[in-house]
Every structure is written in C-alpha cells, then in structure tokens.
Amino acid sequence: MKRVTSKENTICLHEYMPRSELVVRRESVEKPRFPVIDFHTHLGSLTDGEESEVKQRITGHIEELRAVGVVHVVNQELQCGKKLFDVLEITAPYSDFLTSFGAVDISQLDEPSFPSMVRESLEHGVKLGMRGIKVWKNVSLGMKDKSGRYIPIDDPRLKPIWENAARLGLPVLAHIADPVAFFRPVDRFNERFEELQRHPDWSFCSPELFEFEELMEQQERLLEGNPDTTFIIAHMGSYAENLGFVGKCLDKYPNMYVDIGARLAELGRQPYTARKFFEVYQDRILFATDCFPGGLDHLHYYEFLETRNEYFDYSPSEIPGQGRWKIYGIGLDDEILEKVYNLNAKRLLER
Numbered sequence: 427m428k429r430v431t432s433k434e435n436t437i438c439l440h441e442y443m444p445r446s447e448l449v450v451r452r453e454s455v456e457k458p459r460f461p462v463i464d465f466h467t468h469l470g471s472l473t474d475g476e477e478s479e480v481k482q483r484i485t486g487h488i489e490e491l492r493a494v495g496v497v498h499v500v501n502q503e504l505q506c507g508k509k510l511f512d513v514l515e516i517t518a519p520y521s522d523f524l525t526s527f528g529a530v531d532i533s534q535l536d537e538p539s540f541p542s543m544v545r546e547s548l549e550h551g552v553k554l555g556m557r558g559i560k561v562w563k564n565v566s567l568g569m570k571d572k573s574g575r576y577i578p579i580d581d582p583r584l585k586p587i588w589e590n591a592a593r594l595g596l597p598v599l600a601h602i603a604d605p606v607a608f609f610r611p612v613d614r615f616n617e618r619f620e621e622l623q624r625h626p627d628w629s630f631c632s633p634e635l636f637e638f639e640e641l642m643e644q645q646e647r648l649l650e651g652n653p654d655t656t657f658i659i660a661h662m663g664s665y666a667e668n669l670g671f672v673g674k675c676l677d678k679y680p681n682m683y684v685d686i687g688a689r690l691a692e693l694g695r696q697p698y699t700a701r702k703f704f705e706v707y708q709d710r711i712l713f714a715t716d717c718f719p720g721g722l723d724h725l726h727y728y729e730f731l732e733t734r735n736e737y738f739d740y741s742p743s744e745i746p747g748q749g750r751w752k753i754y755g756i757g758l759d760d761e762i763l764e765k766v767y768n769l770n771a772k773r774l775l776e777r
C-alpha cells in the first residue's frame with residue numbers, strides 16, 4: 427500500500443470525504459410505523475402554469491408522498507392576498523390530502539388599514555379552506571418598516587394577526603430565526619462554514635440585524651403576550667442546538683408547539699438529549715420535513731425517529747449540506763411515535 431507523504435497529504439476541506447469503517451448493524455426503514463402527517467411542506471410552486479399541467483404535477487407529487495407513508499401534508503404557503511387565494515382554490519380538490527396555511531401581507535404594516543386588511547384577508551382565506559397562518563423569517567430578518575427599522579416578531583403592530591388567529595382558531599406556524607451558526611462570524615470556528623461558503627446570503631452575522639439571542643427574546647415575548655394564540659415555532663422552536671432552552675419555553679408557554687423540519691442534523695447528533703426531549707414533550711412535537719417538490723427526504727427522518735442506528739447520514743447528498751457530521755437514531759416507543767407522526771397534528775388541524 428502506498429504511503430502518502432505529508433505534502434501530498436494536504437487536501438482542501440471540500441475534497442475530504444472520509445468513509446466510515448465502522449461495522450455496525452443498521453436496521454433498514456422503508457415505511458414509517460404509523461401514518462405520517464407532514465406539517466411543514468412547500469407545494470405552492472406546483473400551482474403555477476396551465477391547468478392540466480398543474481393537476482398532473484399535484485397528483486404526481488401526492489403519489490410520491492403516499493409512497494413514503496405520508497397520508498396528509500400541510501402546505502405552508504408563503505404567498506398572501508390574491509396569489510394565496512389562487513393557491514387555495516387550485517388545491518381545494520385535494521383537501522383530503524392537503525391542507526394550506528397562508529401568509530399575511532406585512533408590507534402594509536404601517537398603513538392605517540392594516541388591521542382591517544388582516545381581518546378581511548384571513549376571513550376570506552378561511553372561506554377558501556385555509557387552516558392556519560404562516561409567518562416566515564422575512565419578517566424578523568428581512569423586512570424594514572417605513573422608518574427603516576427591522577420588524578421584531580413581537581412588534582405591537584403585528585398584534586391584529588395573532589388576535590384574528592385566536593378568534594378564527596387558526597394556529598400560526600412561525601419561522602423566526604435560523605441555525606445559530608448563521609448568526610456567528612463565517613470563520614474556521616463556524617460549524618456550518620462550508621454551507622455558508624456555498625450560500626453566503628444565508629449569513630445573518632451583521633451588526634444591522636437582530637442577534638440570535640435578541641430574536642429568542644422577541645420569540646418569548648410573542649408567546650407570552652399572546653396566550654390565546656397557538657404557535658408552532660418551526661425548526662424545533664428556532665433553537666434545535668439548545669433543547670434545554672426549547673424545553674423551558676414549552677414549560678412556560680402552553681400555547682407553543684415545535685416542528686422538527688430540517689433539523690435532523692442537529693437532533694441526530696445529540697441522541698440522548700433528543701430522546702429525553704421527545705419523551706417529555708411528546709404532546710407538543712410535530713413531524714415535519716420542510717420539503718419542496720422533488721426533494722423528498724422522509725426515510726432519514728423515520729430512521730432517526732424509529733431506530734437506534736448509529737452514525738448514519740442525515741441527507742442523501744455526498745457532502746451533507748448542513749455540516750460534515752453523521753447522526754444517531756433515538757428509537758422512540760410506539761406511543762410517542764404515533765403522537766409525533768400524526769396525533770398531535772390531527773389535534774391542531776381538527777380544532
């Protein structure tokens with residue numbers, strides 16, 4: 427066997443692709459143990475274009491989802507106004523498989539008509555079958571108000587949204603922050619360095635923007651100040667890296683739920699902590715993947731939740747997108763698994 431000298435040994439980080447030599451038993455998972463409701467998906471792009479094509483695309487995607495054991499999805503529609511209403515009308519025939527949440531037009535925040543616009547738009551959405559509200563991180567991390575300031579998620583001007591949500595029985599799915607590493611300097615200490623190299627625009631490390639910790643304070647004030655509104659704080663309560671924090675919030679705010687979408691890479695590298703978390707908060711966790719058409723990834727989620735497999739990939743890509751680590755399964759008991767897969771979601775959707 428050829429031994430490499432230290433000089434040849436120097437490779438760039440992106441070239442490094444170690445292959446695990448571990449020999450461990452790996453249980454295969456082809457189907458989930460219970461029917462799955464995926465609470466966080468994005469199917470809106472399927473609704474653009476010619477009617478016959480749209481029909482074909484939606485039914486094709488539903489078939490793909492059914493093939494991996496999904497029985498219902500919640501489309502977290504980012505559109506608002508006329509575009510949202512179009513999506514609701516186009517997807518209405520598939521309501522046994524597909525429920526939509528929809529967004530509110532926050533660009534009108536400073537208009538005196540904002541509260542009545544919110545009320546009318548939500549009421550109209552409900553008439554067309556909308557079952558919840560989606561709030562995206564563009565509110566806390568992208569948009570500015572008339573005075574040029576970023577808008578904290580607990581801004582009193584947003585209150586009409588939460589009040590109407592409570593009145594109409596609409597849960598709110600809120601994506602407020604992003605992984606903590608996106609708020610840290612993009613340097614050799616950043617655990618998501620490669621990802622941020624590929625997507626420099628995903629970095630929120632800027633003195634102009636809210637810091638991650640500020641966002642968490644705003645998030646807590648949102649939950650505390652609107653106890654009659656049910657919030658699903660997406661991506662593991664915004665802080666999958668710190669389940670202790672998320673647990674404390676769930677203890678304090680009975681109106682809070684979390685979804686697990688796109689956080690396998692975080693949960694799967696803390697299997698003991700994650701398992702304990704799922705045991706304690708089994709009634710407040712929703713299965714979700716944050717998937718887009720063409721990017722189904724459900725089997726990794728099932729493997730994580732159902733097995734005690736060790737050191738496996740959390741995504742299909744050769745270089746895992748979120749960081750070069752592997753994950754471990756938490757092997758949940760059936761009773762908890764069924765709640766996470768569908769019972770908790772049913773409870774929220776059937777209100």
Ligand SMILES: [Zn+2]
Binds near residue numbers: 468502716
């Ligand atoms: Zn999403």
